[in-house]
Structures are given as structure tokens and as C-alpha cells.
Amino acid sequence: MTEVEAKKPQESLQDRLSQVVELLHRHKLVEDLTHRQEGHHQDRVENLVHRQNLVELQRKLDELHPADIAHILEALPLDDRLTVWQLVKAERDGDILLEVSDAVRETLIADMEDHELLAAARDMDADELADLAPELPRDVVLELMESLDAQQRERVRSALSYDEDQVGALMDFEMVTIRDDVSLEVVLRYLRRLKELPGHTDKLFVVDYDGVLKGVLPIKRLLVNDPDRKVVDVMANDPVSFHPDEDAYEAAQAFERYDLVSAPVVDKGGKLIGRLTIDEMVDLIREESESEVLNMAGLREEEDIFASVWKSLRNRWSWLAINLITAFLASRVIGLFEGSIERLVALAALMPIVAGIGGNSGNQTITMIVRALALDQVSTGNTARLLRKELAVSLINGVVWGGVIGLVAYTLYDSWSLGVVMTAAMTLNLLLAALMGVLIPMTLIRLGKDPAMGASVMITAMTDSGGFFIFLGLATLFLL
Amino acid sequence: MTEVEAKKPQESLQDRLSQVVELLHRHKLVEDLTHRQEGHHQDRVENLVHRQNLVELQRKLDELHPADIAHILEALPLDDRLTVWQLVKAERDGDILLEVSDAVRETLIADMEDHELLAAARDMDADELADLAPELPRDVVLELMESLDAQQRERVRSALSYDEDQVGALMDFEMVTIRDDVSLEVVLRYLRRLKELPGHTDKLFVVDYDGVLKGVLPIKRLLVNDPDRKVVDVMANDPVSFHPDEDAYEAAQAFERYDLVSAPVVDKGGKLIGRLTIDEMVDLIREESESEVLNMAGLREEEDIFASVWKSLRNRWSWLAINLITAFLASRVIGLFEGSIERLVALAALMPIVAGIGGNSGNQTITMIVRALALDQVSTGNTARLLRKELAVSLINGVVWGGVIGLVAYTLYDSWSLGVVMTAAMTLNLLLAALMGVLIPMTLIRLGKDPAMGASVMITAMTDSGGFFIFLGLATLFLL
Numbered sequence: 001m002t003e004v005e006a007k008k009p010q011e012s013l014q015d016r017l018s019q020v021v022e023l024l025h026r027h028k029l030v031e032d033l034t035h036r037q038e039g040h041h042q043d044r045v046e047n048l049v050h051r052q053n054l055v056e057l058q059r060k061l062d063e064l065h066p067a068d069i070a071h072i073l074e075a076l077p078l079d080d081r082l083t084v085w086q087l088v089k090a091e092r093d094g095d096i097l098l099e100v101s102d103a104v105r106e107t108l109i110a111d112m113e114d115h116e117l118l119a120a121a122r123d124m125d126a127d128e129l130a131d132l133a134p135e136l137p138r139d140v141v142l143e144l145m146e147s148l149d150a151q152q153r154e155r156v157r158s159a160l161s162y163d164e165d166q167v168g169a170l171m172d173f174e175m176v177t178i179r180d181d182v183s184l185e186v187v188l189r190y191l192r193r194l195k196e197l198p199g200h201t202d203k204l205f206v207v208d209y210d211g212v213l214k215g216v217l218p219i220k221r222l223l224v225n226d227p228d229r230k231v232v233d234v235m236a237n238d239p240v241s242f243h244p245d246e247d248a249y250e251a252a253q254a255f256e257r258y259d260l261v262s263a264p265v266v267d268k269g270g271k272l273i274g275r276l277t278i279d280e281m282v283d284l285i286r287e288e289s290e291s292e293v294l295n296m297a298g299l300r301e302e303e304d305i306f307a308s309v310w311k312s313l314r315n316r317w318s319w320l321a322i323n324l325i326t327a328f329l330a331s332r333v334i335g336l337f338e339g340s341i342e343r344l345v346a347l348a349a350l351m352p353i354v355a356g357i358g359g360n361s362g363n364q365t366i367t368m369i370v371r372a373l374a375l376d377q378v379s380t381g382n383t384a385r386l387l388r389k390e391l392a393v394s395l396i397n398g399v400v401w402g403g404v405i406g407l408v409a410y411t412l413y414d415s416w417s418l419g420v421v422m423t424a425a426m427t428l429n430l431l432l433a434a435l436m437g438v439l440i441p442m443t444l445i446r447l448g449k450d451p452a453m454g455a456s457v458m459i460t461a462m463t464d465s466g467g468f469f470i471f472l473g474l475a476t477l478f479l480l
Numbered sequence: 481m482t483e484v485e486a487k488k489p490q491e492s493l494q495d496r497l498s499q500v501v502e503l504l505h506r507h508k509l510v511e512d513l514t515h516r517q518e519g520h521h522q523d524r525v526e527n528l529v530h531r532q533n534l535v536e537l538q539r540k541l542d543e544l545h546p547a548d549i550a551h552i553l554e555a556l557p558l559d560d561r562l563t564v565w566q567l568v569k570a571e572r573d574g575d576i577l578l579e580v581s582d583a584v585r586e587t588l589i590a591d592m593e594d595h596e597l598l599a600a601a602r603d604m605d606a607d608e609l610a611d612l613a614p615e616l617p618r619d620v621v622l623e624l625m626e627s628l629d630a631q632q633r634e635r636v637r638s639a640l641s642y643d644e645d646q647v648g649a650l651m652d653f654e655m656v657t658i659r660d661d662v663s664l665e666v667v668l669r670y671l672r673r674l675k676e677l678p679g680h681t682d683k684l685f686v687v688d689y690d691g692v693l694k695g696v697l698p699i700k701r702l703l704v705n706d707p708d709r710k711v712v713d714v715m716a717n718d719p720v721s722f723h724p725d726e727d728a729y730e731a732a733q734a735f736e737r738y739d740l741v742s743a744p745v746v747d748k749g750g751k752l753i754g755r756l757t758i759d760e761m762v763d764l765i766r767e768e769s770e771s772e773v774l775n776m777a778g779l780r781e782e783e784d785i786f787a788s789v790w791k792s793l794r795n796r797w798s799w800l801a802i803n804l805i806t807a808f809l810a811s812r813v814i815g816l817f818e819g820s821i822e823r824l825v826a827l828a829a830l831m832p833i834v835a836g837i838g839g840n841s842g843n844q845t846i847t848m849i850v851r852a853l854a855l856d857q858v859s860t861g862n863t864a865r866l867l868r869k870e871l872a873v874s875l876i877n878g879v880v881w882g883g884v885i886g887l888v889a890y891t892l893y894d895s896w897s898l899g900v901v902m903t904a905a906m907t908l909n910l911l912l913a914a915l916m917g918v919l920i921p922m923t924l925i926r927l928g929k930d931p932a933m934g935a936s937v938m939i940t941a942m943t944d945s946g947g948f949f950i951f952l953g954l955a956t957l958f959l960l
Contacts (some may be wrong), residue, residue, distance in 0.1 A: 014856055021859060048677040067737035071681060074858040077865055099737075188703070199739065200851070202682065219699055220677040221579040224670070229889055250492070256766065257547035257579075259679065259759040261741055278758055279739040285762065286736065288770030290851060296773070297847035305852045306865070309872045316844050316873070320837065324881055326838040328888065334829040335892075341821065341828045348821045348828035349814040355832070356807040357800065360778060360937055364796050367777035370784045371770060376494055379501060385557050385786070392789045393796070408808065412815075416747070425837060457840055464836060 004464050013071060016035050019180050020072050024080050027053040058087045066092055070099035073108070077306040093120035098128055103304035106135060112198050114140050121241030126152050127172040127274075130159030158244075158273075167251050168244030170284070171265045171274030177205045178216055178231060185227035187217070200277040212384030213264050213272040215239065223262040229441060241266050242276060249288050252281040254378075290372060296367065297451040298323070328354075333465050337472035339480055346413045347475050350422060354407055354471045358429035358463030361397060365390050365437025366455045373441055387438045394434035398427025417479055425471035429463060432470070434461040485603055492723055493551060494701030499540060500552050504560050507533040538567045550579035553588070554928075557786040562591050573600035578608055583784035586615060586754055594620050606632050607652040607754075610639030618941050638724075647731050648710060648765070651745045651754030654678030657685045658711060659692055665707035667697070680757040682741040686715050693744050693752045695719065721746050722756060729768055732761040733856075775932040776847065778803070799934050806941030810835075817952035820960055825953050826893045830902060834951045838909035838943035841877060845870050845917025846939045849930045867918045872912035878907025897959055905951035909943060912950070916942040 008060035061069060061084065069088060073081050073096070085108055088096060093112075097105055097120060109117065117140045118151060121129060126148075131155070133141050145153055155173050162168030178187050187204065191197065203216040208457055216233035225234050241264045242251050254260070255278055265274040294303075298319030303312060334341070334351070341348050369386070374380045378386065406423035440458050541549060541564065549568060553561050553576070565588055573592075577585055577600060580641030589597065597620045601609060606628075613621050613636070625633055635653050655678060658667050667684065671677065683696040695715035705714050721744045722731050734740070734757055745754040774783075779797030783792060814821070815829070821828050849866070852858045858866065869901060882903040890899035920938055921931035 013733075014859065017859055019855070019864075048902065065738065071737065071856070074855070074857065075862070077862060104960070106687075157829060179579070191703045192706070195704055197704060200682075200741065201700060202741070214508065216802075219703070220681060223671045224675055225701070226672070252655075253493075256762050257551065258545060261680065261682070261758070273938065278762075279736075280739070280929070282736050282762055282765065284760075285653075286765055286769065293773050293776070293847060293851060299844050299847060303848060305848060305857055306862075306869070309869060309876065312869070312873045313876060316841070316877070319844075320841060320877060320881060323837055323840040324833075324885065327833040328885070331829050331833050334832065338825045338829060342825045345818045345822045345828075348831075349811050349818060351828075352814065352820075352832065352835070352944060352948070353807040353811050356810065356940070357803055360803040360940070361796070361800060363777045363798075363936060364779055367773060367779060368783060368785060371773060375554075376497070376551070377785055379494065379497055379555065380499075382555070382557060382786075389786070389789060389792070393792045394838045396793060397796070397800060398790065401800060405808070454802060456843060460836070460839070 003329075013068060016060075016064065016068060017072050017075055019086065020057065021026060021076070021080075023057040023060060024076075024083065027083075035171070038387065054087060057084070057243075061087055063379075064088065066095035067099050070096050070104075073100055074104050074304070078107060079416055081306070085111060091117060092120075092125055094128075097132060098124075100338045101304065103307060106345070107304070107323065109135055114143075116390065118143060121208045122147075125172060125174065126155035127159055128168075130156050130169070131292045133160060157430045162244060165248050165267055165331035166236045166244065167246045167248050167276065168274075168278045170248050170251075171244065171276055172198075172280075173274050175205050175272065175275050176201060176265070177272065178217065180206045180208075180230070180232040180235060182231055183224055183227060183289050184222055184229055184231065184234065187222060187231060190226060200279060203239075205264050205275070206231060207270055207272050209317065213266050213269045216264065237263065243267070244273065244287045248284055251276060252284040252288070253349065255281040256285065258353070290375070292370065295450060296455045298369065298454045298457045319457050322454065323457050323461070326457065326464070330461070330464040330468055333468045334472065337468075337476060340472055340476045343480055344418075344475065346409075346415075346418065347472060350409055350418075351468055353473050354429050357405075358425065358433045358467045359460045361394065361430050362433030362437045362459040362463045363456055365394075365434050366441060366459045369438055369441045370452045370455055373445055378442075387435070390434040390438055391431055394430040395427065398430040399423070402426030402430070415420075415479075421478055425467070425474050428470045429467040432466045433459065433463045435447070436466075461480060486648065493548060495546060496540075496544065497552050497555055499851060500537065501556070501560075502563065503533060503537040503540060504556075504563065507563075531653070531854070534567060536774050537564070541567055542569065546575035547579045550576050550584075554584050554784070558788075561587065565591060570599060570807075574602075574604055578604075581784065582615070583787060585612075587784070589615055594623075597789075598623060602627075605652060605654065607639055607650075610636050610649070613640060632743055645727050645728050646724065646728045647722045647745055647756065648754075650728050650731075650760045651724065651756055652678075652760075655685050655744070655752065655755050656681060657687045657691075657752065658697065660686045660688075660712040660715060662711055663707060664702055664705055664709055664711065664714065667711060668707060669773060671829065676771055680742050680759060683719075683822060685744050685755070686711055687750055687752050691752055692750045693721065693746050694853070696744065719744065723747070724753065728764055730755060731762045732768070735761040736765065753894035768854070772850065772932045775930060776850065776935045778934045778937045799937050802934065803937050803941070804827060806937065806944070810941070810944040810948055814952065815946045817956060820956045824898075824955065825960055826895075826898065827952060830889055830898075831948055831951050834902070834905045834909050835944045835947035837881065837906065838847060838913045838947045839884075839940045841874065841910050842913030842917045842939040842943045843936055845874075845914050846921060846935045849895075849918055849921045850935055853925055853931050858922075863918070867915070870913060870918055871916040875907065875908040878910040879903070882906030882910070895959075898955075901951070901954045901958055905954050908950045908954075909947040912946045913939065913943045916946075 073084060076084060093116065097108060101109065114137065117136060121144055129144065145156065146203060148156065159169055178190065201219065203218045205213060206217055208214055212284045215237045216239040217231055217235045221234050239255060240258055240260060244265055244267065260278065262275050264272055265276060267273050299315055303315050312376045343346045402423040405426060406419035409422040410419035436459055441455060444453060553564060556564060573596065577588060580588065590834060594617065597616060601612060601624055609624065625636065628636065639649055681699065683698045685693060686695045688694055694718040695717045697711055697715045701714050719733060720738055720740060724745055740758065742755050742757045744752055745756060749752050778889055780795050780798055783795050820905065885906060886903035889902040890896055916939055923929045924933060941952035
């Protein structure tokens with residue numbers, strides 16, 4: 001799409017959001033008053049009385065960068081969001097659609113007519129179209145595809161053929177290619193003829209006549225070297241490059257490690273087919289970290305905070321249902337020991353301490369391990385050592401904090417043996433928490449699953465059932 | 481430091497890590513055998529028998545990019561890490577120290593002599609020195625400062641004067657500045673004389689004779705415009721710029737939103753004093769997301785996964801201690817109802833279900849809210865609406881899943897009234913979870929605290945104590 005220069009922000013994003021919200025509220029207040037007087041509902045945007053407020057709001061929106069409007073749309077509840085969306089100038093629709101989160105994009109697209117969608121998508125590049133296509137109505141996509149030339153259509157199709165976590169789905173096609181046998185002077189003249197360079201052009205791609213990548217010419221080198229020198233003498237021969245079927249997140253990590261701004265994507269034969277840029281990679285790094293947080297808490301996916309109640313329910317039900325089963329199992333473990341509890345009711349009051357602290361400690365361990373796995377710091381060679389360390393930490397925590405809580409139990413119920421059982425149960429449950437905190441994510445990754453998936457629910461299930469069983473079991477053996 | 485070209489990775493990072501680990505193991509195996517035969521300990525590196533293995537390992541390491549070596553160091557336990565560290569060529573020490581995580585850097589610096597540290601830091605830029613200085617021994621820092629010229633020393637001092645979460649601590653000083661009254665041809669010739677451009681130079685900074693920023697000249701425009709044109713006619717007048725005391729994470733978000741590669745930092749008078757680059761911002765985005773995950777789980781800070789047991793304990797104790805208190809409180813809530821449990825022991829088996837599912841649901845809500853707060857999507861204007869939505873989700877979850885579990889309770893204990901109490905308690909506790917899941921992070925942020933801080937521990941504390949109280953209270957009122 002057209003590139004928009006970001007202007008110096010005179011005010012923070014929060015300020016701008018507040019201003020828009022205030023204008024919206026003023027607009028709604030007038031609306032409410034009018035309705036009450038008129039006694040019947042009128043179409044919002046049509047109503048003359050609001051026009052002035054809307055004009056002011058529109059002026060405010062026109063000043064803002066598409067990314068800022070996207071942010072504001074994400075922070076607004078659905079009805080306000082659509083009011084703002086209708087005020088945004090049609091020619092900016094495309095840019096904004098590309099910036100908003102998937103969840104919010106869905107709500108915006110649902111509010112647009114087919115012809116508006118076609119207009120918004122008209123100026124998009126192939127990679128942007130491919131990005132949007134899965135969420136567009138089928139006939140809009142068909143009409144868009146028909147309007148493209150053969151090369152563009154091929155590119156969209158190719159981008160759509162990759163999974164969204166593959167490099168191929170994220171690459172763009174805005175590459176400036178040059179030959180290696182020309183002088184830098186010729187390259188400089190060629191660039192001048194292009195009138196405009198794609199965003200994030202920090203290097204030019206050097207290809208042979210078959211389109212095979214031979215190297216890259218960093219702009220930095222182009223600028224500091226003698227214009228009479230040949231490209232072949234100045235270019236970097238062996239740049240970091242990616243294949244379209246590589247994992248996109250690994251590419252993002254490579255961008256981060258090697259401080260890249262752009263990088264070529266080549267096919268198996270070494271032919272240049274696209275490029276990756278840092279802006280896409282930054283988005284990916286952010287999304288990956290977010291989905292880690294969400295998955296650990298048992299949320300299936302990114303959730304628009306103003307999503308409908310029904311959507312929120314669907315997002316949360318799968319893990320809540322699993323939690324229901326694990327909680328039921330923990331309850332049955334206690335059920336096994338109902339006789340013991342009847343004889344010593346203090347057990348009922350003390351058992352959640354054992355379970356709860358085990359859960360917290362297990363969550364600490366599993367969070368650490370999931371993070372280390374995400375950063376590729378764990379290999380099969382060091383699992384045993386990691387486990388030993390976590391067990392050692394748990395043992396000490398168990399003895400120290402278990403000792404404290406044992407002392408508390410003694411003070412409360414005046415029974416030394418109850419205190420000792422409490423300490424022993426805490427220690428054993430913390431060891432269980434460490435063991436499971438290491439083994440659950442490791443096992444998930446070996447099964448090819450996301451190690452963060454529901455990590456918190458699973459570890460808590462283990463430490464609950466385990467904690468109840470250990471504590472009540474020990475108590476039954478030694479106290480009754 | 482010197483810039484290192486990243487080479488095309490022929491093998492994945494995991495492969496390279498495995499190779500190094502294998503070479504290390506082979507090395508240690510030989511060592512063990514030798515020790516057993518000789519019957520006494522010899523210094524590892526001195527031992528002739530190992531030399532061959534070490535040479536191979538060293539060759540492997542020499543091929544790797546400093547960022548890859550940093551990654552391998554992070555993934556190795558302390559003793560292996562130091563073995564590898566000693567094999568790394570001295571001239572690469574500095575680059576690698578700048579790449580590793582803080583926790584690992586500490587272990588590496590502790591292993592270095594003062595003169596090694598001085599050598600490693602010799603070629604660093606002012607911003608890199610400032611980055612490293614807090615972890616270096618005091619006399620090394622003093623000696624380094626003495627070796628700098630006045631301008632460099634001033635820059636290090638200025639960078640050190642900012643908090644690590646301020647823009648001033650992250651900016652570098654490698655700016656190419658130009659005047660606005662010269663032609664692009666002159667700029668091109670000037671750049672050629674520089675021989676080398678700083679990394680991430682996507683724009684040149686246009687300043688007046690007092691050093692006040694007047695605009696930026698994107699390299700893209702420099703390349704496509706007629707060399708006879710003047711800078712003033714081509715430059716962007718009003719670029720995104722930052723102040724050194726701004727919040728660095730907000731700057732990172734601006735980089736992400738506006739797809740920036742570099743941006744100027746100016747003082748209050750508009751004078752150019754440094755620049756920010758995307759590589760630092762990416763690191764920041766990553767760190768911020770990580771600390772969110774860690775804080776939610778009640779881990780104080782980033783933890784080297786092979787940190788000593790003692791360090792791990794310190795990192796985890798503060799929240800475990802808090803958890804101990806909250807668990808004790810929950811236990812006392814149950815203690816209040818010991819009489820009821822004695823009369824109806826089924827309560828003891830059922831109560832953890834109410835508490836557990838409340839905890840899980842509360843964790844889902846609080847995770848959502850903490851994320852939305854981190855993304856600036858929540859403002860005071862929409863709190864009430866968010867709360868309503870979360871309460872509605874909880875109400876439905878409570879009625880549906882509470883109903884299921886009520887039915888289960890009826891089946892198990894053959895008591896309709898117990899089932900109804902169970903459903904009611906689940907619903908109320910889920911409502912409490914939603915309320916607290918929204919209010920806890922909102923309150924923390926209003927108090928100027930990190931909303932993720934121990935979020936998981938706190939919400940679980942609420943839903944445990946609350947769940948026990950609600951369930952046992954209702955049971956006491958209606959069943960006994």
C-alpha cells in the first residue's frame with residue numbers, strides 16, 4: 001500500500017485514545033438527548049444534530065497515522081468501534097485493515113459492503129492481499145483475484161499456499177534486484193529511475209540471469225564505496241537467507257540475533273522468490289510471546305477484549321472443561337479419604353495449603369521451562385541436569401517453608417505429628433511440582449505440541465490431586 | 481563494536497548447540513578416563529590428552545556468529561559454559577558479552593580477569609560501555625573511563641544517568657548528520673568519505689549549526705532523487721523523534737507501530753543527542769513480554785535456567801512467601817467451618833472444585849486484562865464495560881459448568897440440595913474471579929505498579945479463600 005510517513009507524535013497514544021473516546025461520548029450524549037426528545041430511533045450518522053461532533057471526530061481521525069487508528073479501533077467496544085470505522089476515509093481502509101489484530105479485523109470486515117472491501121484491497125500488494133484473503137468473503141476474493149495480472153495472482157496464490165507460521169506466508173515481493181557485473185554508478189542510476197524504493201530496503205539483491213541469488217549489496221556499501229567499483233567486488237556473497245517452508249518464528253529469531261532489517265527468501269534451487277522484513281518479524285515476535293502467555297492461562301487464542309460474550313466463552317471453554325475434569329479427579333482423591341477427614345477434621349483445613357503452594361511453585365517451574373524451550377535453550381543433553389536443579393530448589397523450599405507451615409499447624413492444632421506430616425507432605429508435593437513442571441512441557445514438545453498449551457491448568461491439576469493424595473495418605477498412615 | 485556479517489546458517493541453531501554439547505561431552509569423557517587412570521586431578525585445559533577435542537571445539541566456535549555463541553553459552557550449564565567461554569577468541573569477548581542475557585553475562589564476567597575485561601571493552605561504543613558498566617568491577621570501570629576521550633566519557637556518563645527503562649539508556653551516538661543547504665550530490669560524496677556507515681542507518685539526520693534537528697533524510701529519498709536537489713527540498717520535516725527521559729517501552733511500541741528502523745533522540749531544546757535503532761527495540765519488546773510471563777507466575781526476574789540453586793531460590797521466594805500467607809488464610813477460612821465439615825464430610829471433597837475452577841477462570845480473565853493493559857487498550861472510560869462483559873461470561877460459565885458439577889455432586893452424594901449449593905457456589909466464585917481478575921490489575925496500575933506482578937498468585941488467593949467461604953458458608957446455611 002502507499003507508505004505513510006509517521007509524524008512526530010505531539011501527544012501520547014493514550015491521550016489520543018482519550019480524545020477520541022471523549023468525542024464519541026459527547027456524540028452519544030447528544031444522540032441520547034435527541035432520542036429522548038424525539039421519542040423514536042433515528043439512524044445515527046444521518047442525524048443532523050450530531051453532525052458537528054462527527055466532523056470534529058473525523059478531523060481528529062484524519063490527522064492520525066493508520067497504525068494509531070488501528071490501535072484506537074482495538075481499544076473501543078464494538079459499537080463505538082464501528083462508528084469510528086465509518087468515519088475513516090475510504091482510501092485509508094486498506095492500510096488500517098492491515099494493521100489491526102485478527103480478532104478486530106473480523107468485526108470491521110463484517111461491517112463492510114463488498115464494494116468497500118474491493119476498493120480497500122485494490123492497492124494492496126500481493127503479500128498484503130494474501131494476508132487479508134482468508135477473512136474476506138469468497139466472492140470478494142474471487143473478484144480481487146480476477147482483477148490482478150498473472151504475476152500478482154501467482155504471488156497471492158503462492159503466499160496462500162503456505163501455513164501462516166511459514167516464511168512463505170510472511171514474505172513480500174518488493175525486491176530490488178541487480179546484476180553483479182555492473183558498477184555501483186550504474187546501480188545508483190538504476191535506483192534513481194525507480195523513483196521509489198520499497199520500505200525497509202537496506203540491501204539490494206544480486207541475482208544471475210536465471211534469478212538465482214548470488215549475494216546482497218547492502219545499501220551502506222553502495223554508499224561508501226567508489227562508484228566505479230563493480231557490484232561483484234563489493235557485495236556480500238553468503239548472506240543469511242531463508243526458504244519459504246521454514247518456520248517463520250525461527251526466521252524471526254534469526255532477525256533478532258543477527259540484527260537484520262531485510263533478508264532474501266530463496267527456493268530449493270537458490271532462486272530469489274521474495275524477502276522478509278523486520279516489521280513483519282517484530283509483529284511475529286510479539287504475537288509469539290503473547291500466545292505463550294495466553295496458552296499458559298488456558299486461553300485458546302488472542303481475544304479482542306470487547307469480543308462478544310459468546311466468543312469469549314468459546315475461547316475459554318476448552319480449558320475450563322479440562323479443568324472441570326481435573327478438579328473432579330482431585331475431589332475424588334479427597335473422597336478416598338473421607339473417613340480420615342471425619343476422624344480428624346483439621347486435615348480438611350490444612351490440605352489446600354499443601355495443594356496451593358505446590359501449584360504456585362509448579363507454575364514457577366513450568367513458566368521457566370516453557371520460556372527456555374521457546375528460546376531453544378533446552379536440549380535433550382541437559383534435561384537431567386535441569387531436573388536435578390529444580391528438584392534441589394523444591395527440596396529446600398519444601399524443608400524451609402514446609403517447616404514453617406508445619407510449625408503453624410502444630411501451633412494451631414497442638415499436634416507435633418500433624419506438623420511433621422504437613423512438612424513431609426509439602427516437601428513431597430513440591431518435588432512432584434518440580435518433576436511435573438519439567439516433564440509436562442518436555443513431553444508436550446516431544447509430542448510436537450506447544451509446550452505452553454494449558455501449562456498452568458495441567459500443573460495445577462497435578463499438584464492438587466497429588467497434594468491431596470500425599471497429605472491425606474501420610475495423615476491416614478501416621479496419624480490415625 | 482566491529483560489525484560482523486551474519487553468514488547463511490547451513491544448519492539450525494539447535495543443531496549447532498547439539499554439536500557443541502557433543503564435543504564438550506567427548507572432551508569430558510576423555511577427561512574422566514584420564515583422571516581415573518592417573519588417579520589425581522589435573523587442570524582441564526592444560527591436559528594434553530584433551531587438546532585435540534578442544535581444538536575441534538574451538539574451530540567450531542570460531543565459525544559461529546557472536547550471537548550464536550551467546551545463545552550456546554546461555555543454553556549450557558555453568559561449568560560447560562565456562563569451558564566454552566575460555567575457548568572463544570579474546571577479540572570476540574566484547575561482542576559476545578553484549579549479546580548474552582544479563583543473568584549469563586554476570587557468570588561470564590565473574591570468570592574474567594580485569595585485564596581481559598579491559599581488552600574486551602576497549603573497542604566498545606559509548607552506549608555499549610554504558611550497557612556493560614553496571615556489571616563490571618568498579619576499578620575496571622574507572623580505568624575504562626580514564627582511557628576514553630572527553631566526548632566519549634561524557635556520553636557514557638549521560639547514558640548511565642538514565643534509568644534502564646528510559647530512552648536515554650538505550651540510545652546510541654552513531655549518527656550521520658548533514659546540513660540542509662547542501663545538494664544530495666554533496667551528501668553522497670560526504671558519505672563516501674566516511675568509509676563506513678553505522679548499522680541500521682536508514683536515514684541521515686539534518687541539523688542546523690547549533691545541532692538542532694531540522695528533519696531527516698531517508699536513505700531511500702537520497703537514492704531516488706536527482707543529486708542536484710537540495711537536502712531541504714527532499715528531507716522529511718517532522719519525523720518521529722524521542723526524548724531521552726521518555727519511557728523506552730513506549731518508544732519500542734512506536735517503532736512497531738510506525739515500522740521504524742532508526743529514529744532521532746532530541747533534548748528539550750530540540751538538539752539531536754542520539755538515536756534509537758530497531759535492534760534495541762526488538763530486544764526490549766521481547767524482554768517486556770517475557771517479564772510479563774515471569775511476573776504473572778511470581779518470578780521476580782529473568783532467571784538463567786542453569787542458575788545456582790541459591791539464586792533460583794532467591795528469585796522465587798518472595799512470591800512463595802506471599803503464597804504461604806494467602807494459603808494460610810484460605811486454610812483459616814476452612815477452619816471456620818470445621819464444624820460443618822465434621823457433620824457433612826462431602827463438603828471437604830467438593831470444596832476444592834469450587835476453588836480450583838474459580839482460580840482457573842480468574843487466571844484467564846487476569847491474563848486478558850494484563851495483556852490489554854500492556855497494549856494500552858484499557859482506559860478509565862471502558863473499565864465498567866469490560867467488567868460487565870467478564871461478569872456476563874462468568875455468570876454463564878457458572879450456570880453451565882456449575883450446573884454440570886452440581887449434577888455430579890447430586891449423583892455422588894444423592895442430595896439435590898448439595899447439588900444446588902454447589903452450582904450456586906460455583907457461579908458466585910466465578911463472578912468473584914471475574915471481578916478480581918479485572919480489579920486487581922486495574923488497581924495495581926493505578927498505584928503505579930506492574931499489573932502483571934504476581935497476578936496469578938493474587939487471583940488464586942482470592943478464588944481459594946473466596947471459594948471456600950462461599951461454598952462452606954452456603955452449605956452451612958442451607959444444608960445443616
